[in-house]
Amino acid sequence: RLTCEPTRKRKVKCDETKPQCLRCIKTGRKCDGYTAPPPGSYSWRELLGKQPILPAITSRRNSQDGRAMDFYHSVVAPAFSRFPGDDFWTRMVAQASLQEPAVHHAVVAISNFYELADGTPFDTIIATPKGRYAVMQYNQALQELTKMRDEAVVLFVCILFICIEALRDNKEGAMTHVRYGIRVFNGSEGGGTTWARDYFRPIFTRLLCCPFFFGASIVYFPAPVGYDTEDVSGPHESWDICRYRIDVLTTRCIRFVREYEVPPGSTTPLPTHIPPKDVSNMNAQRNRLVLLLDEWLANYDVLYAEQPPPADNLAPFLMMVMECLVLRTWVLACGAQDEMVYDQYLETFREIVDLARQAAAVEKKKIEMNQTPLHKSKFTLDMGFVPTLYFVVIKCRDLSLRQAALYYMTVLAPERENLWNTSLLYSVGTKIIELEHGEASKRVVTEPNEQNSEPRMRIFAGSLPVKTPADLEKGLGPLPEAPPSDVRVRDALCLRDPDVRLPGKGLGTLPHRPTRVVIGPAVPPAVTEGGTPAAVSTAGNVELPLTPPDEFGDGEFLETESGVGTDSPGESVVEV
Template sequence: MTRNGISRVKTGCTTCKIRRVKCDEKRPCCSRCLSTGRRCDGYVSPPSGSHSWAQLLRSAPPQKTIALTRLNRDGSAAVDRAALFYHRVAAPALAGCLSKTFWTTAVAQVALQEPVAGHAVLALSSIFESFTEGIPGTMMTTTTTTTTTTTTTTFAAWHYGEALRLLRTTRDRALVLFVCVLFIAIELLRKNAAAVITHCRHGINILNETRAESGFLRKHVVPAMRQLSIVPFFFGADPKTFPLIDRPVFLSSSSSSSSPARFFASVAEAYESQMALYTRLVRFLQIGEEARLAKGHVGPEPDRRWTRKFLMIDMDRWHEAFRALKAGRGRHTGRDRTVLNLLEIRHIMGRVQIELFDSASERDYDAYVDDYRAVVDLTTEAAAAEEEEEEEGEVEKANAVHNPAGSPGPKRVSKVLTNDSVLEVDLSTLLYTVVAKCRCLRLRLVALKLMESLARPRENVWSRRITIVAARRLIEMEHDISLPDDLDEEDWGEEEEDGVLPPEERRVVNVKFPFGNAGKRGPLRNLCFYLRDPKDGHMITRSEWLSIEEPSGRGRG
């Protein structure tokens, strides 16, 4: 009696399933079909949510593009272009100096299997392209004059809307948090402060409520969320009510809270540990207090003095472990050493800020000239190393053109300090504090020149022309001078050596930048400079309209 045929093949191409034979599952076409002269009908995509996080991240990311054609409503050309742009341009730029895996690998792989992530990636890619071209993020919701811009913004808006729609029915919290990170990046590029704060708040609340933590969440999502959790404080979020990530920083070296120091196994560990400290520091600088008690404990919150002491102790522990890591220069690459310089600059500036938090006089900053000089030296060293790396890349590129057969191809030049990190606070922005608080003219002019050379407004969301304009005006006001468009070291005075510093009444305590559309008139911006009256200590406000246009004859570099 003939037995009824039963299909036992669960995977493989459509042709092998129909023939009920074992498929070798080679892609894009299986070898079994091709070797027998048959046509391979390809593979059926599994339903959304049928893969585990381990399965999603098991295979290597696509080498050329992300196959998201099924997500387009009008055809495949626009989707293929956006996917290719994300893979080749956006992902490396978003990755930053140490978060390469998340943006270049995890995002690409999850987008292939989850439509909600796929739509978010396509929207992110399109908006990132608009950002690099200098198109305002608000154009996504307005009528534009050019066909190209209209097409781009319509494409981004539709996929962003689809991602939001699908997210409402998504039950996997890890996937919700994953897409939330993409939404934060989108709104950062659009410079939509309210949406950034909202997405960050919801994401952190969901993360804190999630008890069962998967390896994917811990290794990929939490570090990315921690990196972006500091952003709302720069956009005016209330630090007293805004949530903090209730997750420890996982290090390969386990140490108790009573240990005097821990060691870092890698530069990435030092970076993630510093980001957690940096978030606490920014919050403290805004409100001067911190919730130190664990849930369920009874007792008063520590006051400002004790909060600062706790932070300084933790920062000293971090720096002790950092020095041990940096001492092993023999095992660090040139790129690692540049990143180590960046981390040390952040530590120095953070330490000065917290030590002078309650300062009653701007003269107190004069005692930290050596710290400012160290920041300028570290920046100069890192910038020189980066310039040398760029030159080597150009030489290798030229050699590859003349001898394509014998050369593996030019090395990709990754800029750590300028445009390699789109979402992180760049070094040009960090140098603003040196220019604003260091009153030695020669040193602050060196910092200003570095600040201008490293600024890339179209390659970093924090790098803005208005910051440089404010820094230049600060120097002019405090030293009662007029700076030329092009800074020439031969024209700088010897004020630092003479010890002649600006008087207290000319020193600027703080600068208020315009927020939103208020204080804007074409290329002009209204800045408020706050000075302290030496007689009674009250603040004096000085408002000025300054142009943010580039001087003629000067390039961005």
């Protein structure tokens, strides 16, 4: 209970009015406000409740902490909170930092790492005073965590640690914390933690999508209990429910694709680790996922009509639809050997790019009104526009759509989305388009055609064609300027940073990943007379000096001389 100092001395009840006690003011006494309660005074229900709690007194922190917390409140938290109504970073983290030392240390580390995030290598960052202070705060948060027994605190701090490792671009560290958090979440039992599990479930469901894009295996990586049985059908009662359901479906779809996808250059119709008896199960899962995605999309249209999202912050709502369309395409095409299968979804790609155009128009208005657009943020922990637009860039064969998707990546995406590096993917996407389309790709696209830019009602799921496996074998015929099958890029792998000598900087680590791009036929080679598939040719592999977009940094782009990461003749490594 709050009590101001004058009423405490007079031993009378304080009315707790803020910022000053009315009982003191009415009696002509000076009220100096309230003393911040010591850590541990609030329960987690109070911390995560809607009523704000009294902020801590700045004088109790040192100057570095105070500045870091002010920077967090004014810059970092708003940048992380992209979805309307999402107050985890702006309110809950701020309140919890007053209660738990581990949260406070982690927030200070996040604030400093975010401020220093400018593409500079991490070993250069930690050589600065602010970088060393951020690392010290992170270590103190880790030490505090070892003393905790409250699972709610552990889950809360685990989310902050995931954020720190993602800011450091440490994929292994981020995935380790995600794995640990899921295991704690799955192991929490009892009525005392049920509310915490309900609160943290959407956050961990959202974070769980990312590791499977960066090498995590579904065999060894845990999933939240009940993620595959939870009912996500029915009308969306609110935008929070709508968002949570697409996150659940994203997790299910990605795990499905990672289980049944055919590796690049494979000569078998299905992954070798799947027995033939599982093929029917694969098709049943595929059909179920497509039906759920179609239902989600139809219910989205209903909710959009009943509860229109704010016109000045429409981009996150359009992003959910883009994500749904990408998932639908990815699931339907899963298991196909031929990259040309994506020609079947040209209209879907066009719809995704059109949604990106609408989102970009909203962001353009923000700039005109002197508001902060999405792409001006340095980092966001949530998966955003980059994976969906990059999917169009690498899978679609229509040149104009690919270039438009590439352009909108620079307009809509921050420099970093979770573990995705926008500059890196822009560079890789640009080079893939150049390799596949040749001279035609060198047309400069400053801004796609913005005719008919008025937002329109989303198409209903019933109008989307449902593709069967038989449909996937049919072609749409030649597309204008579409690359033939034998020049399609089969894979682009981002490897570890080698130590290189940067001009004027000494020995260090490149700010971006070296990328090996493997080019070859998307259709498996012919079978020899003995029945053995011929080896996949790598004769088309080339070195790729990639170029970043002008909007992103000025990092070094150097070719490696050591050939780090090449494991077969003809495969190249380039620095991006």
